[in-house]
Amino acid sequence: CASPQLAPQKEEVSASVWHGRMALQVEDQPSQSFSAGFELRGRAEQGELTLYNPLGGTLAALQWAPGSATLRSGNEVKQFDSIDALVAGATGTAIPVASLFDWLAGSNTPVTGWEADLSQLPQGRLRARRVAPPPAADLRVALDK
Amino acid sequence: GGMESLENFVKTAKSGRADFSQVVTAPGRDGQAPRSKTSTGSFEFSRPARFRFDYKKPFEQTIVADGQTLWLYDVDLKQVTSRKQAQVLGSTPAALIASSPDLNALKKDFSLEAIADRDGLQWVQATPKVKDGQLHSVKVGFRGNELAALDILDSFGQRSVISFSKMELNAGVSPDSFQFKAPQGVDVVKQ
Numbered sequence: 001c002a003s004p005q006l007a008p009q010k011e012e013v014s015a016s017v018w019h020g021r022m023a024l025q026v027e028d029q030p031s032q033s034f035s036a037g038f039e040l041r042g043r044a045e046q047g048e049l050t051l052y053n054p055l056g057g058t059l060a061a062l063q064w065a066p067g068s069a070t071l072r073s074g075n076e077v078k079q080f081d082s083i084d085a086l087v088a089g090a091t092g093t094a095i096p097v098a099s100l101f102d103w104l105a106g107s108n109t110p111v112t113g114w115e116a117d118l119s120q121l122p123q124g125r126l127r128a129r130r131v132a133p134p135p136a137a138d139l140r141v142a143l144d145k
Numbered sequence: 146g147g148m149e150s151l152e153n154f155v156k157t158a159k160s161g162r163a164d165f166s167q168v169v170t171a172p173g174r175d176g177q178a179p180r181s182k183t184s185t186g187s188f189e190f191s192r193p194a195r196f197r198f199d200y201k202k203p204f205e206q207t208i209v210a211d212g213q214t215l216w217l218y219d220v221d222l223k224q225v226t227s228r229k230q231a232q233v234l235g236s237t238p239a240a241l242i243a244s245s246p247d248l249n250a251l252k253k254d255f256s257l258e259a260i261a262d263r264d265g266l267q268w269v270q271a272t273p274k275v276k277d278g279q280l281h282s283v284k285v286g287f288r289g290n291e292l293a294a295l296d297i298l299d300s301f302g303q304r305s306v307i308s309f310s311k312m313e314l315n316a317g318v319s320p321d322s323f324q325f326k327a328p329q330g331v332d333v334v335k336q
Contacts, residue, residue, distance in 0.1 A: 021219055023226075031336060035217065050171075052303075057297065072301075140224065142204070142221035142222055144182070
């Protein structure tokens with residue numbers, strides 16, 4: 001019989017690292033649409049998201065921890081009070097980065113207004129659509145093999 | 146030295162193609178060894194202002210600068226993003242070799258300095274004059290008069306070394322290499 005599986009306590013969930021590319025399309029908002037290489041590191045409570053341009057240069061480094069959220073891009077540093085405000089500041093859209101950790105780990109945590117499709121995760125693909133509030137947004141992620 | 150090779154290259158290489166291998170190394174952090182990623186593909190350019198990177202491994206991605214617009218097509222993400230070349234080109238490393246018609250044009254965007262030979266190549270360091278903050282410096286490496294490498298350092302300490310091989314210059318690169326047409330069923334986003 002299977003030995004009892006000890007479910008990891010929430011805090012001990014080890015930090016994870018994801019590498020790949022992500023593309024976001026916001027309906028009728030080309031300025032908010034982008035595609036970039038990324039590295040996502042850490043956990044929802046404390047982590048880093050670094051965005052890269054196609055030729056390998058770093059576009060922006062986002063770092064957050066309880067009580068602080070920092071965006072470094074080019075030679076400026078901006079402070080935000082939450083990870084969602086930070087991501088919206090960097091990309092123009094409130095991408096639910098905290099839930100991205102769960103989605104990429106294969107658990108379909110519900111996020112109001114977003115529908116995540118984890119069916120292609122074995123092939124390293126994730127897709128999430130924001131259905132509300134408008135404008136509609138389509139996030140696609142391709143993980144490096 | 147490097148400066149003469151760069152001047153000669155910018156003057157005589159009207160167009161060219163080569164295979165490339167690119168190694169991107171993120172700065173080492175809190176005791177971990179720096180992580181690097183290798184990708185390979187083919188590169189073409191035609192003066193002024195047109196170039197193309199066809200990444201093949203580990204994933205397919207095409208970057209085309211047609212003289213006006215820079216197109217990025219990511220095959221896995223099924224998305225094309227396009228933006229005005231002028232917005233991007235000035236301080237990108239590719240501009241160094243692909244678009245400046247002569248050294249003076251290059252000096253408009255970069256300050257140039259010959260530096261010591263390394264790995265059997267002669268180098269010129271180009272530092273962007275416009276401090277948009279993304280690009281720290283680019284080293285251009287020559288083996289004699291042959292362009293051999295670009296060693297790019299960004300302002301976060303990430304280093305990208307592009308090594309060229311089988312470089313053929315002025316060997317009839319076809320103009321439609323730089324005409325980008327989005328494939329069927331792929332979303333095109335203009336920025």
